[in-house]
Amino acid sequence: MTIHPPLLKKLALSVVLVVLPLSAAQALEANAVADRLKALLAGQGMDVSWTKVTETGPRIVLEGASLKLANEPATSLIGDVTLDEISEVNGGYRIGKVTLPTYALAQSGLNIDISGAQLTGLSLPPEGSTDPLASIMLYETAELGTVSVRRADKQLFSMNDLHVQITAPKDGAPLAFSGAAEKFSADLMSAVEDTEARKVVEALGYNTVNGTFEMAGTWQPVDGRMGLTQYDITIENAGRLGLTFDLAGYTPDFIKAMQEMQKKMAQQPAGADNSAQGLAMLGLMQQLTFNAATIRFDDDSLTGKVLEYVARQQGAKPEDIATQTKAVVPFLMAQLNNADLTKNVSEAVNAYLDDPKSIEIAAAPASPVPFALLAAGAMTAPQELPKTLGVTVTANQVAE
Template sequence: MTQHRSAFRKLALTTFLFSLPLNAAFAQDATAVAERLKSVLAGQNLTLAWTSVTGDASEAVLEGTSIQMAGEGKPFSIGKLTLSGITEENRGFKIETITTEPYSLNEGPTKVEVSPLTLGNVTLPASDSTDLLASFLMYETANLDNVSVKIGDKQAFQMTNFAAEVTPPADGNAMEFTGSAEKFTADLTLVEDPQSKAAIEALGYQNISGDFQMEGTWQPTDGRMALSSYDVTVDNAGTLGMTFDLGGYTVEFLKSVQELQKKMAAQPEGTDNSAQGLAMLGLMQQLTFNGATVRFDDDSVTNKVLEYLAKQQNMTAKDIANQAKAIVPFLMMELNNPELSTQVTTAVTAYLDAPKSIEIAAKPASPVPFALLAASGMSNPKDLPKTLGLTVTANQD
């Protein structure tokens, strides 16, 4: 029996000694992943810090994690960060999920609660990677179940089921991205301004709900960035939608902007940043404008506003609409653009007679450099609508 106990102690000791270098190697692997994540975020003007790293080659946990944007005085604490399903890929790392802890903040009567944020299929390329997007944190999915803001015992704002998907660029194809929130709610009875409060109550929008959707593409090689939809819908009110299409939004452009932001953040408070401001304007002139739209689809809010204004002036909603239609041509005279004036007058008249939708679109015949837009806006602003190919339409699909 004594021999058995002696043999067992030797085996246990041997196993313990053998496991020491293994544990050290696993910890080193976990730290290497954390350091690579820190390096990638630093390239985007974000400083990641932690108090300790635990885990092994497949999962790492960063305790006491904080993140700080360049120029911000205080780091933002995010607690524990869990990196799961880590594998090596092309001398870099692929991570199945990066997950935060639930977040809670109390300031006076205000309480903010945020559920864990999960990023899926995160890529951390090797530090010497030649990939065009190697300096950016790339993920394929993002999910956030709930954001809640309470003031006292009232739910001031809540957003549920936010989700985003990103299809990385491959084989010459552009990156595709989508995002949405299933629902948001807001309690507008908490608005304190008396005039705004009275208008909200009269319109019946004390509590609102809605959703938003967005999608677009980005081609990093030539910098074509197109937001094909960004729609915010408020139930029983309407949908505000925007699109834009830019050129020149390249990786090099982004890096230049980030570098300039870093320099501005490093300046002592109160320093004159006019030189950096001019430099930013210079960078913006590398972009080209291909088009943009702003559209509103009505869902009863227009007639409610007309009725509200009519009551304020002891008139009818139709009288208010007719007044607006009569004023528009005089406002447009300043542009000295008869064609556009006719378009706007026709569109506003059609919309107020039967509110369905109204859209402002800028679609130049060919891409317009931002430098030309800036020059035109300063030298002859009345020509800007022609340069942009500006149109206004109503009640069109």
């Protein structure tokens, strides 16, 4: 199960590179735990290895730990990893605390430096377990002190104090998760390579942006109901972009099938035809059902800056650009042949441009919509999708 962005998944999972017994005398158990760990991580597309295990009192140190991610040719050296408070639980294992040193990953031409990585309450279910979460390595908390992403000698992105909390499902209640990053910073002038795009970034005054991140949600393994109730990215002096969604069918079996499909695709040689796997992946997606989703933007001066930029380019005033935009929207919406939605969108855009506070697009169908129906509609009658999904747009509404 993935409950946070792709980078977060890889960083958090890389913390669990070590599970070994409390005593060197327990060699048989050590091998069993290590084999179980490798099997679980392999299912997540991660190949781990180590060179030596040492014991100092209640602490185990895995020396020379390394990690190789699927689709990446390079193996990354993690270094010495420590663990504490190992116990056997229902044939599996629980690791009270796993701590990593400062280390680096190389991926897709980027260098990712990580420090302060730690997991608590990591569970390794036994092989053959009937628990629906057996293929998922759950933890209670995850922390990353700092993350830095560089390309050559340019730092593109940094993040501080990322933390995630997970409450396992119990007595019919769903799994609950939440997380936040106290600060991130992105150098857009270094990250953006297109010359024209760089000019826009500079004109808007966003050479470097700073912000925060928050997320929260629930997941019910029994029926695969996944609800992302918060996914907010806030950028200082720009605004906050928020996403939510509610879908069903994201079951442990679905997750396992997706992992197997990704593993097969990763094993294909470079340049191989993955069309068959791609079609199979689309087939898996048909098991999902769409319930609702929202995209919301709360303005903090970005809208005004964009209007001023476009006005300078055209030798006009910002209010003239706003008026032109209001006039164009009805013509663009007319292509959908949906008078009610056209009126709704036009009114919302007009209200937002007159007083930029917030604008939200919501999709709330009268009944759940299978992804198969959405895919078919997108190919045969895309103009009908807004009706199928129950799309509405509102402006300057207070967030619930």
